[in-house]
Amino acid sequence: MEGCNMPNRFIPFALALAIAGPALAAGEDLAACRWANGAPIDPVVCDGLRELAARDAEKAKRDADTRARGERDEASREAQQLALKAEAEERMQAAKARKEGDAYWLQQGNEKMAAEQKKYDSQLAEQARQDKTRRQVCGADYAKPTVGMPLARARSCVGELTLVSQVNRNDGVASVYRAGRLQLVVMNEKVVAWQRW
Known part of the structure; x- marks a missing residue:
C-alpha cells in the first residue's frame, strides 16, 4: 500500500476491523480472543487487537497525563499572573506614594530655594551698592592699584587683600598680598609693585 505508514503485519488486522465494525471485541472478550457476539478471533488478529488496545490504553493514559499537566501548568500560570499583577499593583502604589512624597519635598x-534666591539677590544688591560706593570714593583707583598707593586705600579700592607671604629685608618687611588676579608687593604700608597673574 503506497502512501500508508501502517506496518504490513497490521494490514489484515485493519481489514478485519473494517469488516467487523460494531462487533469488535473489548475487555474480557478480547482477553479470551472472542468477538462481542462470542465467535472466536483469529490469533494474529487477536494479537493485533490486543496491541491496538494496549496502544489505545497507553494513548488514553498519555492524554490524561497531558491534560493533568496542562491543568497544572494553567493553574501555575494563573497563580504567576496573579502574583505579577499583585506585584505590579504594589509597585504602582509605591510609585504613587513616592510621587506624592516627591511633590511635597519639591514644594x-x-x-527653600525661593528663600535662598531672595537672600542671594539681596546679597548681590548689597554688593552692587558697595561697589558703586567704592567706585565713587576711589575714582580712577577702583580695582587698579598704583605704585605708592597706601595699603589702606588699596584695601578699600582694590578689594579684599589676602596676605600670601612676608620677606624680611634690610630696608623693611616686604609683604605680598593677593586680591583676585592681582598680586601686590607692599613695604612700609605702601604698594611698591603689583602685577596680574
Missing part, C-alpha cells in the same frame, strides 16, 4: 525645596 518644600521650591520654598
Whole structure:
C-alpha cells in the first residue's frame, strides 16, 4: 500500500476491523480472543487487537497525563499572573506614594530655594551698592592699584587683600598680598609693585 505508514503485519488486522465494525471485541472478550457476539478471533488478529488496545490504553493514559499537566501548568500560570499583577499593583502604589512624597519635598525645596534666591539677590544688591560706593570714593583707583598707593586705600579700592607671604629685608618687611588676579608687593604700608597673574 503506497502512501500508508501502517506496518504490513497490521494490514489484515485493519481489514478485519473494517469488516467487523460494531462487533469488535473489548475487555474480557478480547482477553479470551472472542468477538462481542462470542465467535472466536483469529490469533494474529487477536494479537493485533490486543496491541491496538494496549496502544489505545497507553494513548488514553498519555492524554490524561497531558491534560493533568496542562491543568497544572494553567493553574501555575494563573497563580504567576496573579502574583505579577499583585506585584505590579504594589509597585504602582509605591510609585504613587513616592510621587506624592516627591511633590511635597519639591514644594518644600521650591520654598527653600525661593528663600535662598531672595537672600542671594539681596546679597548681590548689597554688593552692587558697595561697589558703586567704592567706585565713587576711589575714582580712577577702583580695582587698579598704583605704585605708592597706601595699603589702606588699596584695601578699600582694590578689594579684599589676602596676605600670601612676608620677606624680611634690610630696608623693611616686604609683604605680598593677593586680591583676585592681582598680586601686590607692599613695604612700609605702601604698594611698591603689583602685577596680574
